[in-house]
Amino acid sequence: MVAVSPRSSLRSDDGFSLIEMLVALVVTMLIVGTALWLLATDTVLAQAVPHAADLQQRGRLALTLLARDLSAAGAGPAYGRLSGALGRALPPVVPRRVGLTGSDPFNAARADAITILWSPAPGQATETTTAVAGDAPAMTVADAPNCGGVTLCGLTAGTNIAIFDESGRHGLYVVTAVSGAVATLRSLQPAPPSFAPGAVVLPVESHSYVFDTAARQLRSYDGYLSDAVVVDDVVGVEVMYLGEGRPPVRPKPVAGTANCLFDAAGNAVAALSTLAPAGDSLAPLPLDLFTDGPWCGEGDRRFDVDLMRVRAVRVRIRLQSALDQFRATGPDFRRPGSNINPLGGVPDLTVATEVTPWNLNAGR
Amino acid sequence: MESQRRPLNRCDEGAALLLVMMVVLALSGLAFAAVSLADLEGAASANDARALAVSYAAEAAIERAIDDLAAATNWSDVLTGAVSSPLRDIDPRPRAPWADVLDIGAMTAEVQRDADVGVGPDQTRWRVFLAGPLAAMLPDTPPGVLPYLVAWVGDDRADGDGNALADANQVVRVRARALGPRGVRSDREAVLERLASTGVVRVRSRWEPR
Numbered sequence: 001m002v003a004v005s006p007r008s009s010l011r012s013d014d015g016f017s018l019i020e021m022l023v024a025l026v027v028t029m030l031i032v033g034t035a036l037w038l039l040a041t042d043t044v045l046a047q048a049v050p051h052a053a054d055l056q057q058r059g060r061l062a063l064t065l066l067a068r069d070l071s072a073a074g075a076g077p078a079y080g081r082l083s084g085a086l087g088r089a090l091p092p093v094v095p096r097r098v099g100l101t102g103s104d105p106f107n108a109a110r111a112d113a114i115t116i117l118w119s120p121a122p123g124q125a126t127e128t129t130t131a132v133a134g135d136a137p138a139m140t141v142a143d144a145p146n147c148g149g150v151t152l153c154g155l156t157a158g159t160n161i162a163i164f165d166e167s168g169r170h171g172l173y174v175v176t177a178v179s180g181a182v183a184t185l186r187s188l189q190p191a192p193p194s195f196a197p198g199a200v201v202l203p204v205e206s207h208s209y210v211f212d213t214a215a216r217q218l219r220s221y222d223g224y225l226s227d228a229v230v231v232d233d234v235v236g237v238e239v240m241y242l243g244e245g246r247p248p249v250r251p252k253p254v255a256g257t258a259n260c261l262f263d264a265a266g267n268a269v270a271a272l273s274t275l276a277p278a279g280d281s282l283a284p285l286p287l288d289l290f291t292d293g294p295w296c297g298e299g300d301r302r303f304d305v306d307l308m309r310v311r312a313v314r315v316r317i318r319l320q321s322a323l324d325q326f327r328a329t330g331p332d333f334r335r336p337g338s339n340i341n342p343l344g345g346v347p348d349l350t351v352a353t354e355v356t357p358w359n360l361n362a363g364r
Numbered sequence: 365m366e367s368q369r370r371p372l373n374r375c376d377e378g379a380a381l382l383l384v385m386m387v388v389l390a391l392s393g394l395a396f397a398a399v400s401l402a403d404l405e406g407a408a409s410a411n412d413a414r415a416l417a418v419s420y421a422a423e424a425a426i427e428r429a430i431d432d433l434a435a436a437t438n439w440s441d442v443l444t445g446a447v448s449s450p451l452r453d454i455d456p457r458p459r460a461p462w463a464d465v466l467d468i469g470a471m472t473a474e475v476q477r478d479a480d481v482g483v484g485p486d487q488t489r490w491r492v493f494l495a496g497p498l499a500a501m502l503p504d505t506p507p508g509v510l511p512y513l514v515a516w517v518g519d520d521r522a523d524g525d526g527n528a529l530a531d532a533n534q535v536v537r538v539r540a541r542a543l544g545p546r547g548v549r550s551d552r553e554a555v556l557e558r559l560a561s562t563g564v565v566r567v568r569s570r571w572e573p574r
Contacts, residue, residue, distance in 0.1 A: 035387045039394075046394045053405045060412055068572075075571035078537075078555035079522045083568045122555065122569040123537075146522040148484055358570055 044344040051321045051346045058231040059351035062218055062317050065230060067353050069207050070313055072118040074359030077125030079146040082166065082200050085359040089200075089251050090162075090170045090297070091307035092117045092360060095239060095290055097208040098301075099172075099223030100188045106302040109290040112211035112237040114313070115223075117162070118359070121203045126153040128201055132163055133194035135187045136176075139163075141201050151181050155203065160188070160224065162204040167259040168251035168296030168303070169193045172206060174224055188223045193298035211237035218317065235334040235348060236318035241290075242282040242354075243309035247272035250308055251296055260294040260305050270294045272306065282311055312356040321346040414548050421498050421511035421542035422550035426570070428501060429494050429515035429538050433556060434565040439531040442493060442517050449494035449515070451501065460512045461497050462545040468492060468514060475516055475539060478573075488518035488537055489528040498542070515540040520555060534558040539573070 016024070074085045074092035086092045096104035098115040119125075126141040140152075147153035155161065157175050164170035171192040173185040188206075206223040211234060218234045221227045247270075253259045255266060263269050272294075275283035290304040297303050320335060321327050325344075327337025332347035339345045432449040433442065441447040456468050475490050494515035499505055501513075516539045523533035539553045554570040 032383070035384075039387060039390055042391055042394045046397055056405065057408060060408075064412070072572055076569055078569040079520070083555075085569070119569075119571065120574060122571055144522070145486075145524045146520065148487065148521050362567060362570070 041343060044341055048326055048344050048346050051323065051326050055319050055321060055346065055349040058233070058319050059317065059349050062231045062234075062319075063315070063351050063353050065220070066209060066315055067355050069116045069118070069209075070315075070355035070357055072120075072359075073116045073313075073355075073357040074362075075118040075120075075122055076359065077119065077200060077202050078122040080125050080127060080144055080200065081198075082164070083125065085362045086117060086119070086162075087250070087308060087360055087362075089164050089166060090117075090168060090301075091303050091310065092357070093241075093310055093313060094303060094307055095241070095287060097210045097221060098189070098206065099208060099221055100225075102221070102227075103189065103300060106295070106300055107291055107293075107304070109287040109304075111239055111287060112213075113208065114239045114315075115206060115208040117204055117206050119162075119202050119204050121154075124153050124155070125200060125202045127197075128163065128195060128199045129197050131194065131196055132171075132185070132199065133192075135192065137173075137185050137187075139183045139185055139201070140181055141183075152178060152183055153201070155183055155201075159203050160205060160222075161185070162202050163195050163199050164202075165195065165199045165253075166251055167253040167257060168305075169195070169259075169298050170301055171195070171299070172204065172223060172301070189300040191299040193301070209237075216320075231317075231319065233320050233322045234317060235320045236316070236350075238316045240314040240316075241285040241287075241310050242312040242314065243285045244311060245275040245277050245283040246309075247274060248305055248308035251305075260296040270305065275309075283309075285309060311360050312354060314352065314354045316350060316352040318348050318350045320348045411546075411548075414544050414546070415550070418511050418542045418544040418548045419550040421513060421544070422540055422552045422572075424498065424501065425494070425513040425515055425540035425542050426538065426552040426554055428513070429517070429540050430554065430556060430565070430567065432494065433517065433536065433538060434558075439517075439534070439536050439558070440529070442536070443489075443491060443519050443529045443531055445491050448492070451494050451496040451513075452492075453495040453497075458495065458512070460543065460545075461499065462509045464545075466512060466514075466543065468495060471514060471541070472516065475541075484521070485526040486519070486521035486524060486528060488521060490516035490518045490539065493517040493538070494540075509545055511542040511544045513540065513542055534560065535568075 074087050076086035077083045082089055094115045095109040097113050123146055126144045126147055129140045129142050132139050155175050157178055159175045161173050162170055172188040175183045176186045177184040208221040210219050212219050216234055217232050218230045220230050256264055258264045261270050277283045289306045294305050295302045296305050324337040326339055326346040327333045328339040328345040329336040334348055436442050436447050457465050460466050472490055497512050498510040518537045519528050519531055520535045520537055525532035535557045537555050541551050543549045551573045553573050555568040556565055557568055558565050
């Protein structure tokens, strides 16, 4: 017979006391609860973080494209008459959508749309040698020295061009066909103006950035056939303009002709206001300044001459999370969502840039 | 009486280890996903910052080239290569700050390919005018991987003098390029004219070749 101590018997056979069970249960619950809490928190964050990153990437893309086009705004002909920035003859940025379809009226000024115009090939500037009129005109151009004897100065089918003169009259066209030295054009706006021989011809690109409020998209329109989404889930776009406080002195027509600023004798005919700068050298230009005339140009491309003051552009874009479950309520969310977990919300992101296009400031 | 320990069976071993391992595995997976995403976002941000820096460097390059061209009294000397920018690394294969070797000759040939529309004796012939690291323009900048700058100058074909190495109309073209690590680069081009009346150099047009 082997003597067994009561203690060893308890250890081996007596099970656990209620106290031990409760302590073990509490400790287990604490450990498992902490683990589950960590897991739940991590899961919520892991779901939200990709959407926050997506917001950043969309914001970066929108700003990169806009800033790049704005930087190029106003690049004009390198040779010939009117060589220099486009702003000598027409406004390179206008606060509206412009093009063949869906154009805003010429007297509209929107805070959520901007059209930017520039030349990607300033060396291909030339002049018309025939009158250009109508929606589908034929055009011939001068063999300017910078064209090097190349037919139509290198213009090919599919090239977008601007035709303009000193008065501010301008139109955008696409070259639809080339036959020998004759280019057939299609006007990129309704009711295009007529041009006498000698108007400047220049390859250009036009990009309208427009906030589609219904679809919540920022779109880019090339003025002809391409109208593409830049980024989705945009909840706000605001474009602001800064510029010269002094009234513009261009476009200045050739002697003997008048436009919105000058009579045929070259005398100023419009009394434009002088604006006070806001702390720096540029004055804020309110949108209503662009809707009261005087109007230069013709047809759908008429423009308020105050647009010639623009020297810098500020853009703010507000984006939201694509999914309702990551949006909550409050000032951080333009459109409320269903999220109630403060860790799982992805607040709206506002990105902003200010661009001072070089060609809008040439000669300042 | 001999007490006997009840042999432990599988039901008694508990699931603690298994549970802990599963939780650790799940947390590790989530953490790994988050870190991967952060890495991707970091790389995208770095690429964006690099492209932006190189774009600004291209602006600096063309500004410097314009300044140096304005200081040159005879642009024909520039076109022949007799005069160049004070910032001119004469090594045709310089080593960039990020250790790559740059082939300036190959770059010049590439720029030449899209020099102009048409051909002929007046076609722009690009010649290296400026070459050197941006750091050389910014002597007080802490050492780091700053872009490398190259600028070419060529005669405009509009003077019609039949000689691409002589300036007959006081108009020249300048093209500047900034190069950064991982092949990032940005170009600017401008047409300059020296006004006969004042001698002031004016930029007629300036753009970003795309």
